[in-house]
Amino acid sequence: MRKLLFIPIVCMAIGAWAAGAAAPGLPDLAKGKQTAATVCVGCHGPDGNGTAAGTGPIYPKLAGQHSSYLLKQLRNFKAAEGAVERRANAIMNGMVAALSDEDLRNVAAFYASQTLKPEVARNRQTIDLGRKLWRAGDAARGVPACAGCHGPAGAGIPAQFPRLSGQFADYSEAQLKAFRTGERANDPNSMMRVVAARLMDPEIKALADYAAGLR
């Protein structure tokens, strides 16, 4: 008799604990969608694939990107000036200023849940160079293979390494140059700054175009 009473009480206690523990961890996709549709849509599009009007490839695609990576970037944009993890960008610093951390989690999860529209590599002449550096790097100059961190097909590895496949080439090119000058310095352990410092302009262009075409 005692045993029969005891079991349901323990189950209820575990249930309540699990519900309490899980609730703050679950992003609200509907709320994220609403933020996307009201604040982000003009530059990143309703589904994170950019806008039909083509506001231009300087605005990255967000669709299908790892949620944890998107959230990190949003927090980095929101970080105080002077903070080591800050990602400085006049537009994005302003965009996230009024959003709570919960808003950021929701909108990151929403865009991550959207389907990425693939791109194609546009420059036939540089595909071989892009592929070679992507897959093997250049040991003589200390350039590591991009595939080592971003994956052979550019899908990235959550949580640390972003997806690069299907991204606008112009955006990836701009980011590689920003890492090279140190203008973007939110990469943990200077991982990307070290890589980009060893790349020349034509290599950056080739890599950005090659990565766009990966799928």
Ligand code: HEC
């Ligand atoms: C007025 C245009 C504009 C709006 C609106 C905008 N963004 Fe951006 N976003 C940009 C630009 C430009 C960049 C590239 C910043 C850079 O070059 O470092 C960017 C970059 C990002 C990145 C980094 C992506 C990556 O791959 O590293 C994320 C995440 C992002 N935006 C999310 C959002 C979210 C979420 C909203 C809405 C709350 C939003 N943006 C609204 C222009 C915009």
Ligand code: HEC
């Ligand atoms: C040692 C691991 C590592 C290697 C090797 C590496 N990356 Fe990265 N890369 C990263 C990390 C980590 C980030 C995200 C930094 C952050 O958190 O902001 C990143 C970010 C990027 C971004 C910005 C993505 C975005 O959405 O803004 C580009 C572009 C990029 N890498 C290109 C490359 C290319 C091209 C190569 C090869 C030449 C390469 N990476 C090699 C770790 C690596």
